[in-house]
Amino acid sequence: MGKKVNFGKLLHGGDYNPEQWLESPEILDKDIAYFKKAKINEVSLGIFSWSVLEPEEGKFHFEWMEEIIDRLYENGISTILATPSGARPKWMADKYPEVLRMDETRRRMLYGTRHNHCYTSPVYREKTRIMNQELARRFGPHPGVIAWHISNEYGGECHCPLCQEEFRKWIQNRYQTVERLNHAWATTFWSHKYNRFDQVESPSSIGEPGLHGLNLDWRRFVTDRTLDFIRHEIAAIRNGGSDKPTTINMMYDFRELNYHKLADVIDFVSWDNYPQWHKKEEILTARDSGMQHDIMRSLRKEPFFLMESCPSATNWQPVSKLKKPGMLHAASMQAVAHGSDSVLYFQLRQSQGSSEKFHGAVIDHYGGEDTRVFGEVSQVGESLRRLGEVAGTMPKAKVAVLFDWESRWAMEDAQGPRNDGLFYKESVLKSYHAFRNLGLDVDMIDMEQPLEDYKIVAAPMLYMFRAGFEEKARRFVSEGGKFILTYWSGIVDETDLCFLEGTPHGLMDVMGLRSTEIDGLYDGEVNSGVPVEGNTLHMAHTYACSHLCDLVRLSTAEAVLVYGSDFYKGMPALTKNNFGEGQAYYICADFDQDFYDDFYGKIVKEARIELPVEKIPAGVEVTRRSSKDAEYLFVQNFNREPVNMDLPIGEYQILLGDYNGTVARFGTVVLKKKL
């Protein structure tokens, strides 16, 4: 674990590739002037610069980079310096083909794109080590360099013989004996028993695609392999003499890598956010982005950094929709509201050619500052300057939603109750949305993180119960927590073996029920949850549900809602069980959002969690960050019209934005209260 990072201000800047413009010094001059005008105080340098830094094997060209860093520093602009391992030069692939990945059909890739290198290759590791060490030696001491950006958007996997070898070692280390391996992966099924560890091969569409235990361990291995490479990169930086903080830039809803593991070896979390604004109601996009922000913040329970975002339209989404006036500011402020200490862009200057040449930038091909986008970026710069004091502060979440990579891997790999769509992420989002509608800050945690800090924990579709989770949940409830579990939970253990003797495994007494069957509904099919007269939650409405309906048998739980139709009409659809000092709730079916809003509203009230604002109009998001001295209340109107709302203006002072009973379209108001 690294240090807590706080630069004492909010960063504003982003990816910058001056190596594309070395032949045009006048452009570089202009850029610095523009940066200052837009209150840019940071640039991310060196991402994908390898072929300029080391154009031939062993020949390093660092002068241009030094000059840039110097000049930026002279102008008050810091540098986050990247290691260039996100894309290797062609000479390396030509000379050492082992640096190229093999895909799952065991086909060696050709040179091209980026992120296409074997993490195991000794050559690639050595080349990366040398490069990183050199960079650290040369630029680590530079006062302008404030942090290390390790590689870029780690992802992908390699199936080459070297990686197979590592995978076998990993498996052997995990299971020790072949018997244990065979048991864990249930290899008796279809005669797939192994006699020796060296028989293990990675999953393949032309070999073994359906051995779930293998698939799941492969995903874990890929995370560990990536982690190992990140460690290797960081070690080279440290060996080069620099102890400045490191980060990797993570991605939206990225299933491939368990970010909880990766977050452990860096010093701060950063990520790249590219929502498709204006495609649906803005508040829905904001909720989706917000949940990702909260996942990032919860990884280390520290402020995170928005490492990339687009000042205009991306060029790789299906439709490159312009951000309407004010949207960039709103989206940028939302990141800060959720715990970001930066708003950085990809990219400061648009590249002239290749695959991202039409990706939005602070400075576009036209090259002038008299553009709408430059104006909006400058406005963000000014707002960040005014909010500088929130750097380092954090929300204090009283509620959490469980969102677990490993469980998701297993659940989405298994063929089960609904191969046409389980809607896991959507289900998680419904819980998140319901909490956020009340103005509550939410932590997004995995099964390894502690529960005791929260008053309410929701665990939607927690298919896998990792070792120890049942005990943790049981303790949480018995000590007074409110725990919400749903259909399709507690089904398998860590190796994806089904629990015997009833589910949700280990929590049947806590929940007061047993799940007996689960019905998959065809697209378009619906059922409903009808309130039981006199239910102790005072639920009074009927709610539609779809996709999956769990049929449970109650022991001690109370049926709050029952199904409205089909052969299980009258069977429980929502239950409540008192256990110890707390309550355990079980949602049996995939209900619509209105159910979550009503149900979570009642539980939050029961839990006596204080709400930041009495009544939040639809489309408005309220969030808080706090230091020991002050609390900051962010109010953001994501409606396309101004909205009237009461803010506790007496207790707070306005730090940012205009408020006179109304918050503007896409407007942000930040209030501050001294503590």
Add this chain to the structure above:
Amino acid sequence: MGKKVNFGKLLHGGDYNPEQWLESPEILDKDIAYFKKAKINEVSLGIFSWSVLEPEEGKFHFEWMEEIIDRLYENGISTILATPSGARPKWMADKYPEVLRMDETRRRMLYGTRHNHCYTSPVYREKTRIMNQELARRFGPHPGVIAWHISNEYGGECHCPLCQEEFRKWIQNRYQTVERLNHAWATTFWSHKYNRFDQVESPSSIGEPGLHGLNLDWRRFVTDRTLDFIRHEIAAIRNGGSDKPTTINMMYDFRELNYHKLADVIDFVSWDNYPQWHKKEEILTARDSGMQHDIMRSLRKEPFFLMESCPSATNWQPVSKLKKPGMLHAASMQAVAHGSDSVLYFQLRQSQGSSEKFHGAVIDHYGGEDTRVFGEVSQVGESLRRLGEVAGTMPKAKVAVLFDWESRWAMEDAQGPRNDGLFYKESVLKSYHAFRNLGLDVDMIDMEQPLEDYKIVAAPMLYMFRAGFEEKARRFVSEGGKFILTYWSGIVDETDLCFLEGTPHGLMDVMGLRSTEIDGLYDGEVNSGVPVEGNTLHMAHTYACSHLCDLVRLSTAEAVLVYGSDFYKGMPALTKNNFGEGQAYYICADFDQDFYDDFYGKIVKEARIELPVEKIPAGVEVTRRSSKDAEYLFVQNFNREPVNMDLPIGEYQILLGDYNGTVARFGTVVLKKKL
């Protein structure tokens, strides 16, 4: 051809893999108790057990199997014993890569899944021979073993050099000279003439995908190759000293293999049925399943065995829908009604891991008998016990529908009048449905089977006329049969060469017409058939048609319906021709079901075929099985509500089910009449 198999009772049981639970003897104990409770009298053992039976090359472990078979037998439960060739152990693939298939791009598969072995590989054949022979030697004499289940769900194909060699021999054997080969495949087109047989290669998406004659012969070869392997497996059993009957388990609407050929070398037909109940009206699903049952029964014109079915939901369909109460019983009884002598399940106990761990089972992960599914299975067991005497009986079909694998292969491979969809199977199903609506049992035959047993034969879309078929059809009509042919029939010969000088080839005089052109209709486009005044069939309604419209020129036939629109308005759409003692009908277009119902109703009446029940309400299926002593009338209500109907209760006694003028939702009534 083998013996006619009759176990003197209806079997109830299914796939059982105790080798997955050898470490938990208490589970095996419980299972036997459960089986007895559910009136299970059979288990299918050893499917996919190779890696337990021969964990290392040449080291056999049969004790566990012997113990299981003994204990089952002691408890009155018989065993159908499988050869384990459906999946090979990993050690074999590692040591002998030749056992792995090559796909059509000539890529050797990696080890994995099942059904992935080359049928030609001498090693695989030898390993299979040894295994089967050992099994036969050891278990053949066991009184508990009643039959052999050869491998599992044969399918797939291999393009390895060994198979290419076999293919060339097969081609040479078929055509004798290269000239005949070149003529048959029309290789002059696009310069593809062969000079020698050793130039022939199997079809490939990266080579020759569009030489229809090659594709068609490849399909025939794959069937023959599979057949040869089945023969090899059975020979090993026989060499091991066992002469107990053999079967293979076939699959739903399985185009890859011509099951008529495979049925010849086994002793009884069995198949695996997994309908998607509750997705559309139950009667539609029942018709679709029923037609498959009838295909299976018609292969050998003997009772078949339902080898697999799901007691609950499968885990591999798009949506895993639970069977509603009563559905399992109805579906199980339908199999028996159509000629099955068994209801067997995949699976008796759910596996704990791997790709089918969520497939429904008699005993699920929970492991108790107090489940809804176990109760319904027990009910099926009781019904099968009460129906025991129908074992060995057969329906006596007076009508048949032609459904020919080879014609289908050729038709669906050719680019022709509608590449967006020919709707062959749907067209066959319309004829089937119309007969079944009248309560008639239907044989589903191919072009090699005799016609003379039937009063009516329908031949929808019989694209290919195999050698001799024209004569057979001509004789059938001239001797008084009623023959129904449709658009897109009699177009090509056995090698997929187009007939010259008019179609339907060889039957233009029998049909009294010639087909001149065929129009493809775009999706959504419709035409209609309008009755001709005074038509001798007394057709009086107008019917919609779509997809394909054949434009025919009449010689002796009468136009019964004519087209209602387009430039061929007024041209024949349905015709009738008297020929010899019989009648030949030609359906020119793809009409809706109502046309088939009316038209077939008239023909059946004309043919004076006796109907089992006067009036069958919608959604009800009526079927019969007979021995020389008795007739059994099955009445099944597939409606979601009870239905009133008159049954000939005087002539019959009730053998199963409740009837008081009403048949229950999903209810089955079996009546018996002594002959």
Add this chain to the structure above:
Amino acid sequence: MGKKVNFGKLLHGGDYNPEQWLESPEILDKDIAYFKKAKINEVSLGIFSWSVLEPEEGKFHFEWMEEIIDRLYENGISTILATPSGARPKWMADKYPEVLRMDETRRRMLYGTRHNHCYTSPVYREKTRIMNQELARRFGPHPGVIAWHISNEYGGECHCPLCQEEFRKWIQNRYQTVERLNHAWATTFWSHKYNRFDQVESPSSIGEPGLHGLNLDWRRFVTDRTLDFIRHEIAAIRNGGSDKPTTINMMYDFRELNYHKLADVIDFVSWDNYPQWHKKEEILTARDSGMQHDIMRSLRKEPFFLMESCPSATNWQPVSKLKKPGMLHAASMQAVAHGSDSVLYFQLRQSQGSSEKFHGAVIDHYGGEDTRVFGEVSQVGESLRRLGEVAGTMPKAKVAVLFDWESRWAMEDAQGPRNDGLFYKESVLKSYHAFRNLGLDVDMIDMEQPLEDYKIVAAPMLYMFRAGFEEKARRFVSEGGKFILTYWSGIVDETDLCFLEGTPHGLMDVMGLRSTEIDGLYDGEVNSGVPVEGNTLHMAHTYACSHLCDLVRLSTAEAVLVYGSDFYKGMPALTKNNFGEGQAYYICADFDQDFYDDFYGKIVKEARIELPVEKIPAGVEVTRRSSKDAEYLFVQNFNREPVNMDLPIGEYQILLGDYNGTVARFGTVVLKKKL
């Protein structure tokens, strides 16, 4: 550049493969009788005949061909003789695997299909050279042979080592230094800089798929490689002593090859046209076909030849729809109206087997002449005979639409404002349609062709400005032309590098504006163009637009329409700028057809272009061809009903068709005026 080809008549005939029927001489006899009856005066021979011409290496069999050509010639039928390189014999692939292509994953294809040979392979070139030279030697002097049909429908590409080598040479030749290459392809992006030319590899989905400059040059290289092979084929013909004219048959909307380059080395252009008639309104299909005809005619600004068309339905489209009576005649006459000197078919006699056995033909499997299709073909033959004098005449287009292969390649490869669909061809078609609705003949030119012959030039979505184009357009406008440019134009240079300092590059003063941003609209989203009061074009209606909306800043231009909604409401949507003697118009968004009709109507009127007919009813197409002596006015009614219209019957005489104030459904009237 070759000679202008005029056979003094319109050709009628098509592809003929008698080598498929050598064993049936009676069929060949019948064919010639049929041909004469249908007024067929040409056959295309030898396409795909290699395996008959050279069944074994070095053994040539030309006698059958000679006999056919003789007999055809004796019967007044000419031969266009093909080189057989469109498909090679199997013996060649077996002996020389290098003739087989490698796909972009570097996988060697197996033998099969057609058009699957490496254009670089020395063996294939040598075999082709020998074959062509032999054919030329033997048949070149034959009076029945009137032209050479080089190979067939060139297409595809090869990535084998030999082709890689050629590609590297091509690149080196183009860029001379690696520095220039790196600059042109912007290889600094993602570290893809080359050190040497021998590092260059072709694009690949498993290597480099997104380097736009590479992709673009690869497309150019593939055109040049094909061109080189065509030159090689023609040289062999010439070396064989024949100087008869050569052609290649091109295809519909074929993006792969820049036909402008290919047209340069042949003597006349021909193409294969297979519209899907009756799928939508006939006039829409006619416009789409018509635009392709005009592209073909504009390649060399000479009459072209319709080399293939289907007398009935094809067998490879999704639905094989019959041509309704009269449609074949209308479609055939449309080709002539647009400048074709032939109507030829694929195919004269249907093949009996293989992949195109159900493709429509003049003589089908039935083999008689008493078919509807034969009758319609004969009618076309008669009309062509009567129109013989139009051979060699041309339209005189006053308007042109720019349609540029290279710009399209680049635009459709780039990820930009709308990856879900740019609708480039649709946009071009809107301009074309608007001109054609007025009865104007249209040239379809690329950026290399001159503009000065036209009064109006429309350049929709001209993404790339190739070197010199700005100057050409500037001169055109300043000298009085009317130039129409649209959104997403002038963005990149020839190497797909973005222009800096504003777009449309080099024409901002001519257009009087600068494009600042472009908004992508989601499917279903619309905006509108609202007329500006007092606009000098007198536009008075509001028009819907979708997909893309360009936001422009005006300098000297006038806003004619402005946007009706979104944040850019009130910003220009259509502009006009006076520049020099001419006018430049800028269409900012993807408007519906009604806008184009109104807008182009006004400009044409302003340009005082004479219209052939005062008022053209909807669904009618009017076209003209002229010699120095006469003008021919073609009037075609593509409506499904007869249409009333006034024709200038006084000035003209009727050369073909019936006219009495009405033109029949699918009717063609050709009027002639002496000049």
